[in-house]
Amino acid sequence: MTGMPLSFSPIEHTEAALERTCLVDDDIRSFVTTLPESARAEAQASEARMVAGQSFGPLDGIPFAVKDNIAVAGLPTRCGTLAPSAPAHKDATVVARLRAAGGVLLGTLNMHEGALGGTTDNPFWGRCMNPLKYGYTPGGSSGGSAAAIASGIVTVTLGTDTMGSVRIPAAYCGLWGLKPTKGRVPATGMTHLSWTLDTIGPLAREPGTLGAILSVIEGPDLADPLNTPLNAGQPHPTTLVGLRLGVPDVANLAACEDIVLVAFERFKLALTDAGVILTPINIKDWSPGKVRRAGLLISEVEGAEVLGNTLEGLGLSDDFRAMLLYGRRASAGQLALAYHKMQALAVSFDNAVLGLDGLLLPTAPQRAFAHDGAVPVNQADFTSLANMVGAPAITVPLCAPDGELPCAAQIVGQRGSDHSLIAMGEFLKDLSPVLRLT
Amino acid sequence: MTGMPLSFSPIEHTEAALERTCLVDDDIRSFVTTLPESARAEAQASEARMVAGQSFGPLDGIPFAVKDNIAVAGLPTRCGTLAPSAPAHKDATVVARLRAAGGVLLGTLNMHEGALGGTTDNPFWGRCMNPLKYGYTPGGSSGGSAAAIASGIVTVTLGTDTMGSVRIPAAYCGLWGLKPTKGRVPATGMTHLSWTLDTIGPLAREPGTLGAILSVIEGPDLADPLNTPLNAGQPHPTTLVGLRLGVPDVANLAACEDIVLVAFERFKLALTDAGVILTPINIKDWSPGKVRRAGLLISEVEGAEVLGNTLEGLGLSDDFRAMLLYGRRASAGQLALAYHKMQALAVSFDNAVLGLDGLLLPTAPQRAFAHDGAVPVNQADFTSLANMVGAPAITVPLCAPDGELPCAAQIVGQRGSDHSLIAMGEFLKDLSPVLRLT
Numbered sequence: 001m002t003g004m005p006l007s008f009s010p011i012e013h014t015e016a017a018l019e020r021t022c023l024v025d026d027d028i029r030s031f032v033t034t035l036p037e038s039a040r041a042e043a044q045a046s047e048a049r050m051v052a053g054q055s056f057g058p059l060d061g062i063p064f065a066v067k068d069n070i071a072v073a074g075l076p077t078r079c080g081t082l083a084p085s086a087p088a089h090k091d092a093t094v095v096a097r098l099r100a101a102g103g104v105l106l107g108t109l110n111m112h113e114g115a116l117g118g119t120t121d122n123p124f125w126g127r128c129m130n131p132l133k134y135g136y137t138p139g140g141s142s143g144g145s146a147a148a149i150a151s152g153i154v155t156v157t158l159g160t161d162t163m164g165s166v167r168i169p170a171a172y173c174g175l176w177g178l179k180p181t182k183g184r185v186p187a188t189g190m191t192h193l194s195w196t197l198d199t200i201g202p203l204a205r206e207p208g209t210l211g212a213i214l215s216v217i218e219g220p221d222l223a224d225p226l227n228t229p230l231n232a233g234q235p236h237p238t239t240l241v242g243l244r245l246g247v248p249d250v251a252n253l254a255a256c257e258d259i260v261l262v263a264f265e266r267f268k269l270a271l272t273d274a275g276v277i278l279t280p281i282n283i284k285d286w287s288p289g290k291v292r293r294a295g296l297l298i299s300e301v302e303g304a305e306v307l308g309n310t311l312e313g314l315g316l317s318d319d320f321r322a323m324l325l326y327g328r329r330a331s332a333g334q335l336a337l338a339y340h341k342m343q344a345l346a347v348s349f350d351n352a353v354l355g356l357d358g359l360l361l362p363t364a365p366q367r368a369f370a371h372d373g374a375v376p377v378n379q380a381d382f383t384s385l386a387n388m389v390g391a392p393a394i395t396v397p398l399c400a401p402d403g404e405l406p407c408a409a410q411i412v413g414q415r416g417s418d419h420s421l422i423a424m425g426e427f428l429k430d431l432s433p434v435l436r437l438t
Numbered sequence: 439m440t441g442m443p444l445s446f447s448p449i450e451h452t453e454a455a456l457e458r459t460c461l462v463d464d465d466i467r468s469f470v471t472t473l474p475e476s477a478r479a480e481a482q483a484s485e486a487r488m489v490a491g492q493s494f495g496p497l498d499g500i501p502f503a504v505k506d507n508i509a510v511a512g513l514p515t516r517c518g519t520l521a522p523s524a525p526a527h528k529d530a531t532v533v534a535r536l537r538a539a540g541g542v543l544l545g546t547l548n549m550h551e552g553a554l555g556g557t558t559d560n561p562f563w564g565r566c567m568n569p570l571k572y573g574y575t576p577g578g579s580s581g582g583s584a585a586a587i588a589s590g591i592v593t594v595t596l597g598t599d600t601m602g603s604v605r606i607p608a609a610y611c612g613l614w615g616l617k618p619t620k621g622r623v624p625a626t627g628m629t630h631l632s633w634t635l636d637t638i639g640p641l642a643r644e645p646g647t648l649g650a651i652l653s654v655i656e657g658p659d660l661a662d663p664l665n666t667p668l669n670a671g672q673p674h675p676t677t678l679v680g681l682r683l684g685v686p687d688v689a690n691l692a693a694c695e696d697i698v699l700v701a702f703e704r705f706k707l708a709l710t711d712a713g714v715i716l717t718p719i720n721i722k723d724w725s726p727g728k729v730r731r732a733g734l735l736i737s738e739v740e741g742a743e744v745l746g747n748t749l750e751g752l753g754l755s756d757d758f759r760a761m762l763l764y765g766r767r768a769s770a771g772q773l774a775l776a777y778h779k780m781q782a783l784a785v786s787f788d789n790a791v792l793g794l795d796g797l798l799l800p801t802a803p804q805r806a807f808a809h810d811g812a813v814p815v816n817q818a819d820f821t822s823l824a825n826m827v828g829a830p831a832i833t834v835p836l837c838a839p840d841g842e843l844p845c846a847a848q849i850v851g852q853r854g855s856d857h858s859l860i861a862m863g864e865f866l867k868d869l870s871p872v873l874r875l876t
Contacts, residue, residue: 226782298774331767336739
């Protein structure tokens, strides 16, 4: 192939991404740090491999960026704060694996401070904007991870998801997002908010891209004490026909915007038309509000343990500090009851999904909202389920019936069924115009 | 069959059991309450079924008894305390299921106060004695459950196991004992010490009896929020030949009595001779002492939540109250770290048992000890592993090389492999004289 023009040029793509960052990101505020020099070097090395016919595979030369709570060698891992943080000695496992697959790291991404919140209106790194509607939130906490894709800078990013922090920004920005099975993707080098609930996950414009990324970042890492053995999972679906999805009584579980319910019903109809069997189900004792509060307490307590003395120092907003201090002052008994709720919910979930290929839910009860308006308290009511039970879940972007900001559904699978969910996603692309194609 | 003499008479067995209780239990102190009237009625009903050729099956007419933390309709569930307790309105699920299978309930059994300790030297219900050696502990906390069998009163009992409380008494009294997979046996009507760690389990003279009991008490019960769906588990072994057991470096994990190590080595040799493949394994970051302390904190915190205001009232010893008050005063952060240890141990365990049929360990680092001597702190060092990871484990009684009090091994299986462990136990019976036959 030497001498022939490449159909895909890593150098051109990287330059275009860097250029677009300069063009739009003063307004969007999706990046915390850009790494133009190392990115150019990585792109050149990738292009040299391609010219030599020695590509590393589908991710070789693809620009990507990662949330600011995932370590990049040489950069502080600030988690959206200004707290002092020494530069990381080495890349997080996921960054190292993506770089080893040829990925070109463009930089680190804005996030809700400490990953504990859903707007990415960051007091230190800027109010991250939804590229689909200026002045609106991209969601959080991985808001920068969604905005950097929706604004056209990159096609894939990594976020982290504690109660919905990958899936909600994906939903608000019209993207696909995956929260993997707990423990499947090593967290080494990620700064946890809650080691019990959170996991690294990819966002992208296409489900297939999520699969390509997951295949690279998943798998054994002895340095992460919570990295579980890989599970073969269920066989992947080969068609939508005959797939069985359970559908909880969404409207009674959380106060949803009407447009979200309309989009969800339209998606259900399209699924049924495509041969998917939808079954009404009940997840016993699932009270999303209570589950959210239990998840919040777990996050506040574990987050306070992770931050340690940093919690007392500079560089945190008063609001964030107050939430973690609440966690630090909580009693062991309070936390035990929150963990009990989590354990019981896992049992209810396992009973509900027996014999099913997954559960169907909206991703969030609302669409993206204005930064200047009130922040809804129930954003994570549908997403926190998957975190509490350790299950994988994929956000499916839907067209809004009114043609405005997108809506989104979510399919929650049995533990280990991550790639099955992605395979389903590939078939769902045929359901346009209900599905939002990007 | 009407008119023919029965080969097994429930009435005779029940009368013999009641008689033996009167004869030995003033000394052994294994019972808290006996129920002669209802037992006689149940035995008569059972005998009538047999005479009519309508037996309910293998448990019909079998006398049994349950630990004092398992509800029996009409009796207070005192958990080995004297705290005020209203009579239970209904049987615990396990008691109801055993009665429905024809079991004859003889009464409730002595236990270590609050299930939080390993001697069953109960300040309110008497110092329970090891029937194999007077003055020695039967172990705990299900000491009465083991003593009632070893003293010849009954052939099967139920205990509960939070850190080893079924398996250690079984070991000290030369019996078989099973701690089932977490959530497999409904806990409805059991008063938890730790809902995270504890489970009801049977003790018996034969592994087959454990299997018969488990088959009756396991399975769905919507009233127990932590009752997991039944898992088919691995196929049952049909021979010992080719079974693969992992063996951790026992002598370096806990300070063991020499005789325990000798008996364990002798058992390993017998297993190898029988065709079992023993593989040295390492469970990453398993420090039994730290795990025990984490399990103790979880028990103290959750136990304090379970007791609630009862904790402040009468009927508890100062020692027991102090342990639970320690749990009540603990911070959420302390508990979060204990849970983290548990989560990480589950991952290490899953990695260690991949491709194996189980792990082989001693049950306890020592044999039964004198009530008047010091209480070893490390009794649960080998047993708490299974509770922390939710796995099933079976105690296998071994002859002591010195002919004195028995030793014991333990096989820990993958979650859901309960009946496979019991099937292994049946084959192990052929390994006499290493195995202790009762």
